[in-house]
Structures are given as structure tokens and as C-alpha cells.
């Protein structure tokens with residue numbers, strides 16, 4: 001099995017590359033290293049390239065002839081997407097369309113897409129199912145909805161078969177701490193909490209403590225990145241077995257507040273770091289928690305690391321090495 005993995009040097013992509021490599025797949029990573037890291041690619045070859053470079057992309061697809069493409073390369077910061085929307089539409093939407101066109105031109109019809117809980121916006125439900133209307137509240141979410149629509153249309157008439165995985169909050173790291181979350185700049189809660197625990201930052205800011213949630217801070221569904229990686233592998237098996245196009249939520253079905261994450265980070269690290277309440281971050285939804293029963297039923301997804309303390313422990317082991 002030959003798999004092209006765009007963004008395979010990034011956080012989630014590199015964990016999927018690890019899982020593919022461990023299963024014996026032949027992996028080619030296509031990554032411009034604008035966010036990714038060469039040393040995060042544990043298996044396969046790396047082509048350093050931009051998805052906007054259509055000539056390089058076409059040459060790569062023609063030469064490698066992948067059986068399927070997994071597409072991680074994208075920008076992911078909600079706050080930045082509000083400030084610089086065009087950056088998100090160009091990279092996340094337009095470049096994905098370049099990739100899809102290149103695939104069709106080369107007869108490649110299996111695609112696994114990194115979508116996001118941000119497609120739902122702020123539905124105000126305790127648990128979100130895939131049938132919830134897509135009403136993003138930030139450009140990041142919109143940039144992914146446009147792709148999901150294109151996938152639906154291409155699947156209906158152009159022979160594409162895809163699985164779109166709507167990630168809730170990917171977190172944690174490889175249990176052996178070989179790879180983990182390393183964004184520059186870091187914007188995500190768990191790595192920022194751990195950097196504060198390490199003394200790299202003076203304090204951790206809570207973006208809003210006046211949300212309509214039990215403790216006033218936002219609730220998110222934190223899913224260990226290796227469970228997320230497994231969702232990709234079973235999606236690949238599904239498409240390889242001639243399965244039809246599907247959309248799946250990826251989360252555990254329970255939300256933790258920002259304060260609960262901070263308390264767990266304090267417990268895991270043994271450090272009582274400083275926290276400050278500041279104003280809300282534009283584009284944030286108060287509650288995003290997945291109903292993932294569709295993925296469990298359809299593909300027998302069996303997550304193994306549904307434990308916030310374990311997730312933060314793996315992230316901490318990784319963070320200590322940085």
C-alpha cells in the first residue's frame with residue numbers, strides 16, 4: 001500500500017505516518033516544512049514542497065502513484081484565521097482543490113481529509129452528531145466546510161471516494177516521546193499549560209471565564225493523537241475495501257473545561273503555575289464535544305487512551321524533551 005501524506009511532518013500527520021509505517025505501508029510525505037519538522041517523519045521519504053506548487057505536486061503524484069492520499073497540510077489556529085482569513089482560504093481550501101485535481105488527473109480516487117469540529121460552529125448541544133448543520137463561526141471552520149462540499153460533489157460525479165474525519169481536540173504525544181506537538185508559535189491549551197509549568201512562560205491565559213458552562217470556561221473533547229491516528233488507518237481500510245464516502249466525528253464524547261485541563265496539567269507536572277483570566281478569544285465556541293458513535297459502529301473504532309491524565313502525561317514527557 002502506497003500512501004501520500006501531505007503535512008506528514010506536522011503534529012497529527014506525523015503520528016499517522018508512524019502508525020502507517022508500523023503497519024508496513026510505503027509512505028511519501030509531502031510537506032513544505034513551514035510548520036512541520038523533518039525529524040518528525042519516522043517512516044518513509046519526505047518531499048519538501050508546497051501544495052500551491054502544482055508542477056511539483058503533479059510530478060510527485062505521477063512518480064509515486066499512491067493508492068490513497070491523506071491530507072493533513074493546513075493552517076489550524078482559530079484566532080489567526082479570524083485575523084488573516086485569506087491565508088486560510090488559500091492554503092486550506094484552494095490548495096486542497098489543487099491536490100484533488102491532481103489526484104483525479106492521475107487516477108487516484110481515495111482520499112482521507114482532516115476536517116474539524118469547527119465546521120459545526122456553536123451548536124449548543126451536549127453531544128454533536130455528524131448530521132448537525134454546518135455553521136462555522138470562524139474562517140478556519142469555513143475553509144474546511146468548502147472542502148467538505150467539494151468532496152461530496154466529487155464523490156457524487158467524479159468517482160472520488162473519501163473519508164472526512166472531523167477532529168475534535170487532538171492532544172497528547174507518542175508514548176515513547178519521539179514525536180509530539182511542536183507548533184511555532186504555540187496556540188493550543190495543553191502545550192501552553194505545559195510550557196508554563198516548565199517555566200518557559202510566566203503565566204497561562206484563560207480566554208474567557210464567563211461562558212455558559214459549569215465553571216465559565218470552554219468545554220472541549222480532547223482525543224489522544226494515537227487514537228486519532230488509528231481512525232485514519234481504519235478509514236484507509238474502509239476505502240481500500242471499496243467502502244463508500246463517509247464523514248466521521250473523532251472524539252471521546254466528554255468535554256473538559258479549560259480549568260479542568262489546567263488542574264490536570266498541574267497534577268501531572270507537580271507544578272502550580274500561574275493562570276490569568278483574560279477576555280474571550282474571537283471565534284471560540286463554548287462547547288464542542290463529539291458523538292462518535294458513527295465511527296465506532298461503522299468502522300469498529302476502539303479508542304484506547306480516553307483518559308485526560310494519560311493524554312497530558314504523554315504530552316508532558318514530550319514537552320520535557322524540548
Ligand code: UDP
Nearest residue numbers: 078187188189192205206207218258281284
Ligand atoms: N485556551 C485558553 N488559553 C490558551 C489556549 C487556549 O484558554 O492559552 C482555550 C481556548 O479558548 C479553547 C480551549 O482552550 O476554549 C482549546 O483551545 P485550543 O486552541 O487548544 O484548541 P481549539 O479548540 O481552538 O482547536
